[in-house]
Amino acid sequence: MPELPEVRTVAKVLRKLIGKQVTDIQVIYPKIINDNSLDINLLLNKTLKDITTNGKYLLFDYDQYILTSHLRMEGKYFIKDIKDKIEKHEHIIINFNNEISLRYDDTRKFGRMQLIKKEDIDKTPSIIKLAKEPFEIDRKELYDKIIKKRLPIKSILLDQTIINGLGNIYVNEVLFDSKICPTKPGNKITQEETNQIVDSSVKILNNAIKEGGTTIRSYTSSLGITGNYQNHLKVHLKEKEPCTICNKPIEKITVNGRSTYFCSFCQK
DNA sequence: ACCACCTCCTGATCGC
DNA sequence: TGCGATCAGGAGGTGG
DSSP: OOHHHHHHOOOOHHGGGOOOOOOEEEEEEEEGGGGTOOOGGGGGTTTTEEEEEEEEEEEEEETEEEEEOTTTTTEEEEEEEEEEEOOOOOOEEEEETEEEEEEEETTTTEEEEEEEGGGGGGOOOHHHTOOOOOOOHHHHHHHHHHHTTSSSSHHHOOOOTTTSSOOOOHHHHHHHHHHTTTTBBBOOHHHHHHHHHHHHHHHHHHHHTTTTTTOOOTOOOOGGGOOOGGGGSSSOTTTTTTTTTTBBOOEEEETTTTTEEEEEETTE
C-alpha cells in the first residue's frame, strides 16, 4: 500500500507534467471521484502548476483548483501517450497538451479523488483533520493524544489524525525499530517511547524516501519505476524469518484486523 | 470521546 | 484439477 514515501516518489515522477495544459478528461469509473467533489471537467484547459503531498495525499495544484488524490491500497499513476489503449484498471484519464495521457490505475477501486477550490482547502475535512507528518510533529502533543487511548499502539499510529503518513508497512517497521510491542495499549506508552517512535519514523521514512519507497505487490510507482526499500524491511512480511537483532522468529498476529509482524523478544 | 464493526473491491490463495 | 470461499486492507460511516 502506498504510504508517505511511495506517495512522495509518485509526486516526484509526476512533476514532469507541471506547466502542461489539460486537453481532455475521461472518467471511466465515476466512484473514484468523491461525491462531494466539484465536477472534474472544470479542469479542462487549466494548467498544472504544482504537485505537493500531505501524508498519503497527492495534491495537484491547478491555480484556482486543487485535485486531491488518495491511492489507498493499489492506486497508481502511469504517464502514457494519448493513443495508447486504455487498460482494464485505468479508471480516470487526464490528457495534457493533446499528447500526454495521465492514467489513474486502481485494481481494487479503493482510491479517491476530490476536486476543490483552492480557497476551500482549509474547509476540506479529509485534509484538515490530518495530523502533522513525523518530521514536524510535536512530541508532547503526540504523547497527550496517545495516552488518552487504550487501543494498541499499532492501531493508534495508523490513525492519520494522530500521526500523518504511516501505513501498515512502516508502522510495523517503526515499532520494531522502537522496540515497542504493537499490542501495547496507548495509555501505557511513555513520553520517552513517544519520542523514540518519532525518531524511528523520521529515520525509516527518510531512508524509504531515499530508496524510492517500498515495492510490493500492491505498489508500483509511475512508469514502472520501483522502489528498493523492500530490501531494508526487518519485520514486515518476514513471518518465521530470524529477527535481525536476536535471531528468534518474527511472529505474525492480527491487531484490530491488520496484519502485524514483530519480534516478541525485542519488542516489549 | 472512544472504539468495534461494517463497507468498498478484486486478485491471490486456500480448502475440499 | 477445479471451483467456491476466504483474505487483505485505508478511511469513512454507523452505532453502542
